[in-house]
Amino acid sequence: MKTIDNYNFANKKALIRVDFNVPLNEKFEITDATRINAAIPTIKKIISEGGSVILMSHLGRPKQGPEEKFSLKHLIPYLSEKLNTKVKFADNCVDNSAKEKAKSLLPGEVLLLENLRFQKEETKGDEAFAKKLSELGDVYVNDAFGSAHRAHSSTAIIAKFFPKEKFFGYIMENELKNINKVIKKNEKPFTAILGGAKVSGKIEIIKNLLDKVDNMIIGGGMMFTFIKALGGEIGSSMIEEDLLNVALETIEKAKELGVNLLIPTDAVIADVFSNDAQILTSDSNNIPEGWMGLDIADESIKDFSIIIENSKTLLWNGPMGVFEMSNFENGTKAIAEAVAEATKKGAFSLIGGGDSVAAINKYGLANKVSYVSTGGGAMLEFIEGKELPGIKAIEE
Ligand code: AMP
Helix, strand or coil: CCEHHHCCCCCCEEEEECCCCCCECCCCCECCCHHHHHHHHHHHHHHHCCCEEEEECCCCCCCCCCCHHHCHHHHHHHHHHHHCCCEEEECCCCCHHHHHHHHCCCCCCEEEECCHHHCCHHHHCCHHHHHHHHCCCCEEEECCHHHCCCCCCCCCHHHHHCCCCEEECHHHHHHHHHHHHHHCCCCCCEEEEECCCCCCCCHHHHHHHHCCCCEEEECCCCHHHHHHHCCCEECCCCCCHHHHHHHHHHHHHHHHHCCEEECCCEEEEECCCCCCCCEEEEECCEECCCCEEEEECHHHHHHHHHHHHCCCEEEEECCCCCCCCHHHCHHHHHHHHHHHHHHHCCCEEEECCHHHHHHHHHCCCHHHCCEECCCCHHHHHHHCCCCCHHHHHHHC
């Protein structure tokens, strides 16, 4: 892998694409600095070697040019404190002043560029814009895994202007190593646990994983499309009628491949979509009219936990139920605990995708699993088996 550890940055200007897309409150204070903190080791490695650093990122989704609430200047105080050095700022990422500031950087100094998306060329993957950015540095480092699925100027197109001097930062390296460990170098038995609302959002993942796993657990709202496809009664549970065939094909394919496809046998059902609903437990394929399944119930939890705790590799994406409501969080919580238990017994566990990351954090188990991916959409596309432009651009 082309990582920064294979390069000496002394007297080099490293142009680093980071993901500083952090949430800000009305006073423009950072409310969650996780993404900035994650990028610090890459920046520190370079400045401590006597390189200088030019940081570029997007923040939010500005529509037409600069907007105060999306300015990266709000990050300067925090970043300066974290890096223990004064961070310089260029209020336009490609004008002459940015060029001058980049040019005059001394070893160990850090320059932050204004939001790349203030220029409309960025998201279009404009080559001339990428070239202008490239002229600011001698070396290109991509450490923005969360944007690796975008073919934008700063995440992918720019790499062609650094035919040799282009590398993955530490976040990228970690994400790629950990996800590849699950997808390509897994130890068996390998179990994928898939949940969340809809089959439509997960179908590419299901397809790509089916010939790699030993067990595939289907939970969340999407379980009901499978249950209905098998002829079950699902009441008013979430359903995607147009995917009944896809569900049946998946069941057939799993049989063909010898994959153990686990569909919940029981469910926690409610008469309305509310935490104050009347609640019952039901067989998952015999839900009365007017009731909806909002979580998996005890029997499924028990069956799934045994499979999970006997696995050597685990990939978890998507909650088992409406875990945001306390009456429907048991399934998700129990599965999170089973994943932690399996990890304790030596399994490698990867958690990825927005809601499963939120769940593992909610139950305080983030440091009891092997790796929590920060990648969001990029991680999902990676496990769908797609080639990510930001990764390809460095490897090419
Ligand atoms: P996704 O973004 O597709 O991973 O879906 C996550 C969402 O699915 C969460 O907000 C859950 O509340 C929701 N969800 C999980 N199980 C169910 C269910 N049985 N019925 C409706 N929504 C569900």
